Amino acid sequence: MKGLVPLFLGVFGTFAFSWVGLTVIPNLQIGALNPQMDEEGTDIYPAPKSGMADRGRRIYAANGCIYCHSQQVRPDYASADIDRKWGERRSAPRDYIFDRPVLLGKERMGPDLANIGKRAPVEEEKTPAAANAPAASPAAPAPAGSAKPAASGSPPPAGSPPAPAANPSPSASPNPNGVPPIYSEAWHHRHLYSPRSVNPDNRDSTMPAYRFLYEKHPISGERSADALQLTGPDAPPPGWEIVPSYDAKCLVAYLMSLDQSHPLKEVKTAGGAAPPAGPPAAPPAGSPAASPAPAQPKK
Amino acid sequence: MTPAADIPLREPAVSAAAGDAEQLERARIDASTRVPVLMFYASAMVWLLIGTLLAGFVSFKLHSPDWLSDVSFLTWGRLRPVHMNVMIYGWASMAAMGTAIWLMARLCRTTLRHPLLIVTGIWFWNIGVLIGVIGILMGYSTGYQWLEFPPYAAVVLFVAYALIISWAVLMFRFRRGDQIYITQWYLLGAFLWFPWLYAAAQAMLFVVPVQGVMQAAVGWWYANNLLFLWLGAVALGTAYYMIPKVIGRPVYSYHLATIGFWTYALFSSWTGMQRLVDGPFPAWMITASIAATILTIIPVATVGLNHHMTMQGYFPVMRYSPTLRFTVFGAMSYTVFSVVGILISLRSTARYLHFTEASIAYSHLGLYAFFTMIMFGSMYYIVPRLVGREWRYATLIKLHFWASAYGIGLMSLMLLVGGFVQGVSQNDPSLPFIESTGSVLPYLRGRTLAALLLTISHFIFAFHFGLMLFGLGRTSTVPTFLNPVEAEGSEGHL
Numbered sequence: 001m002k003g004l005v006p007l008f009l010g011v012f013g014t015f016a017f018s019w020v021g022l023t024v025i026p027n028l029q030i031g032a033l034n035p036q037m038d039e040e041g042t043d044i045y046p047a048p049k050s051g052m053a054d055r056g057r058r059i060y061a062a063n064g065c066i067y068c069h070s071q072q073v074r075p076d077y078a079s080a081d082i083d084r085k086w087g088e089r090r091s092a093p094r095d096y097i098f099d100r101p102v103l104l105g106k107e108r109m110g111p112d113l114a115n116i117g118k119r120a121p122v123e124e125e126k127t128p129a130a131a132n133a134p135a136a137s138p139a140a141p142a143p144a145g146s147a148k149p150a151a152s153g154s155p156p157p158a159g160s161p162p163a164p165a166a167n168p169s170p171s172a173s174p175n176p177n178g179v180p181p182i183y184s185e186a187w188h189h190r191h192l193y194s195p196r197s198v199n200p201d202n203r204d205s206t207m208p209a210y211r212f213l214y215e216k217h218p219i220s221g222e223r224s225a226d227a228l229q230l231t232g233p234d235a236p237p238p239g240w241e242i243v244p245s246y247d248a249k250c251l252v253a254y255l256m257s258l259d260q261s262h263p264l265k266e267v268k269t270a271g272g273a274a275p276p277a278g279p280p281a282a283p284p285a286g287s288p289a290a291s292p293a294p295a296q297p298k299k
Numbered sequence: 300m301t302p303a304a305d306i307p308l309r310e311p312a313v314s315a316a317a318g319d320a321e322q323l324e325r326a327r328i329d330a331s332t333r334v335p336v337l338m339f340y341a342s343a344m345v346w347l348l349i350g351t352l353l354a355g356f357v358s359f360k361l362h363s364p365d366w367l368s369d370v371s372f373l374t375w376g377r378l379r380p381v382h383m384n385v386m387i388y389g390w391a392s393m394a395a396m397g398t399a400i401w402l403m404a405r406l407c408r409t410t411l412r413h414p415l416l417i418v419t420g421i422w423f424w425n426i427g428v429l430i431g432v433i434g435i436l437m438g439y440s441t442g443y444q445w446l447e448f449p450p451y452a453a454v455v456l457f458v459a460y461a462l463i464i465s466w467a468v469l470m471f472r473f474r475r476g477d478q479i480y481i482t483q484w485y486l487l488g489a490f491l492w493f494p495w496l497y498a499a500a501q502a503m504l505f506v507v508p509v510q511g512v513m514q515a516a517v518g519w520w521y522a523n524n525l526l527f528l529w530l531g532a533v534a535l536g537t538a539y540y541m542i543p544k545v546i547g548r549p550v551y552s553y554h555l556a557t558i559g560f561w562t563y564a565l566f567s568s569w570t571g572m573q574r575l576v577d578g579p580f581p582a583w584m585i586t587a588s589i590a591a592t593i594l595t596i597i598p599v600a601t602v603g604l605n606h607h608m609t610m611q612g613y614f615p616v617m618r619y620s621p622t623l624r625f626t627v628f629g630a631m632s633y634t635v636f637s638v639v640g641i642l643i644s645l646r647s648t649a650r651y652l653h654f655t656e657a658s659i660a661y662s663h664l665g666l667y668a669f670f671t672m673i674m675f676g677s678m679y680y681i682v683p684r685l686v687g688r689e690w691r692y693a694t695l696i697k698l699h700f701w702a703s704a705y706g707i708g709l710m711s712l713m714l715l716v717g718g719f720v721q722g723v724s725q726n727d728p729s730l731p732f733i734e735s736t737g738s739v740l741p742y743l744r745g746r747t748l749a750a751l752l753l754t755i756s757h758f759i760f761a762f763h764f765g766l767m768l769f770g771l772g773r774t775s776t777v778p779t780f781l782n783p784v785e786a787e788g789s790e791g792h793l
Contacts, residue, residue: 011492030580031509033511067375074577093580107654107656107658109736208376210368212369
């Protein structure tokens with residue numbers, strides 16, 4: 001090859017082509033989405049995260065949660081994500097418009113977290129729920145039969161209310177449905193503090209403990225309300241307690257805020273269209289995933 | 300055919316007594332690059348050792364998560380990005396720049412001007428990487444793959460890069476001869492692509508951040524292009540120089556090389572979105588990247604064929620020349636890396652391999668089996684010409700090669716098979732999710748074994764390199780051969 005000019009133009013041109021094609025044009029297509037709302041301008045989704053949850057996202061990024069946990073539900077024709085109850089519909093670009101950094105993830109050494117803040121329990125993740133349920137959270141009624149507490153060992157007959165939480169904390173109050181959300185704040189704290197203790201089935205979990213996010217205090221006077229309920233080898237010596245640091249609370253606030261259950265117009269929700277307002281109807285447990293969602297989320 | 304004794308490494312260590320004008324000129328050019336290139340290599344080696352130790356930690360902690368987990372800066376989720384960034388910006392980029400500057404000076408047949416400015420740039424680059432590493436350890440990771448360094452570290456890296464590469468590009472102005480050799484295409488491309496890529500990614504993520512999922516698209520666009528257009532381009536350019544040089548035979552076909560280069564630039568730059576398959580993106584983006592990935596078979600085939608035809612009849616030289624052995628291993632790995640890339644990007648296989656350890660295998664095939672092995676080869680060629688000594692121990696070179704080759708082979712195998720096993724269980728909703736994590740654990744333990752092999756190999760190489768650096772190499776006019784040539788010289792291997 002002779003001459004620098006054609007070489008330079010070629011080098012420049014090929015890369016400009018890729019830059020425009022893969023970043024600039026898609027950015028025109030999905031880079032300026034607005035939240036969705038109904039005709040009256042209410043029921044706006046998604047909403048920016050609260051201050052604590054926003055800070056929690058930084059903690060999540062800083063400690064590398066993203067290397068093992070994804071936050072995206074793939075469509076049912078391409079994966080088992082929806083069968084695993086990781087979500088009722090595939091994720092769409094609009095779900096992430098306020099996320100910065102966006103934490104879609106690249107690997108799943110641990111389960112997907114796109115809906116962890118509102119996830120119905122899946123069979124294999126049966127957990128003795130440390131029910132510290134925020135009473136305000138309007139948890140969708142978990143499908144009967146899939147919400148079996150680990151303590152009972154066998155599934156309760158369909159329709160019967162799940163057994164009471166194994167480890168109620170002082171502030172626990174059952175929510176209106178009497179079903180504590182499985183992934184409560186207390187559960188998250190215990191799981192972050194001691195990942196392999198929350199559940200005997202979790203022995204193979206490769207999640208590291210994040211004990212540096214927790215503080216050990218001597219109990220002075222009354223026990224702190226947010227102290228962790230720990231048993232066995234994890235429990236602090238008598239007279240001591242483990243309390244979450246502010247960062248840990250932010251991280252859990254972030255996890256609790258992860259929720260893509262709100263229907264989106266451009267994506268089909270499995271198990272039939274949910275009413276636009278209010279929590280979507282949970283699909284019956286074990287129901288086969290419905291018809292394929294459209295492959296391309298519309299602008 | 301020439302007897303084997305005459306083939307390897309035609310070019311003996313330069314001696315002024317030879318009175319050969321061309322050799323004198325080469326010696327002058329090499330001397331002008333001595334300080335900056337050796338500094339690049341020395342820095343790269345230090346980062347390589349740090350990154351290797353971190354790799355061992357990361358690999359071990361992944362299956363033994365309670366080890367050293369109670370200290371914030373030793374948590375797995377911080378060590379892993381530190382390992383990746385140290386390897387990419389500390390080891391790979393510095394080795395690439397060192398080799399590229401030496402090659403550029405040689406090919407432009409001009410001395411390197413202002414080496415001290417480059418040396419300043421190297422210091423800045425090292426400081427930038429160090430700041431970034433400390434930033435991640437302190438908990439300021441940005442959360443974007445391969446761009447975890449806090450943005451202020453990126454500014455330092457950028458200044459350093461400008462100081463370094465502007466002089467390398469300026470060598471073009473002073474070049475002698477009209478012909479621009481294939482290696483120079485790749486190097487010039489890499490020199491221009493990297494700053495654009497890095498600046499575009501930084502701008503779109505931190506200066507005027509794009510919305511939502513577009514950040515992930517920009518991130519993967521960056522990561523794949525960094526692999527292909529920066530590190531991969533330097534590696535391919537190096538292979539185009541080293542293979543013909545060592546066997547003393549011109550490249551088989553210039554036309555094939557032209558096709559290979561332009562299709563490489565065109566298609567590999569469009570890959571990246573396949574790593575987001577079935578994610579929340581318009582389907583055309585992902586499909587375009589899958590198509591581009593499949594089309595990379597064209598540059599792979601042309602480059603591979605070209606190298607193969609150049610090597611035709613000369614493969615036995617690999618028995619003697621360390622440079623050739625490493626370089627050919629890397630060039631062959633380029634084919635393997637690309638074929639694996641195509642296989643795991645197809646939608647039908649992505650169903651089982653997406654979100655698994657297989658993507659780690661893919662990155663390591665590219666960054667290690669392909670890129671790093673070619674860099675090792677080039678260092679075995681270049682360092683003796685800079686220090687005026689030959690490598691002291693052929694045994695150490697052989698150990699280095701085999702530990703690296705078996706290490707990366709075992710690692711890729713473990714992660715690919717483990718990833719498949721993991722993906723099959725992930726895809727079966729009747730199995731609890733935890734099964735998929737459990738099923739990959741044995742393979743992760745195997746990977747730790749591979750990391751151990753690679754650690755051994757890198758420490759051997761670092762020791763050997765240190766001997767060279769402190770002037771403890773052999774004084775000799777013949778390069779170090781892996782096997783004695785005399786013993787078999789009469790047989791005629793070709």
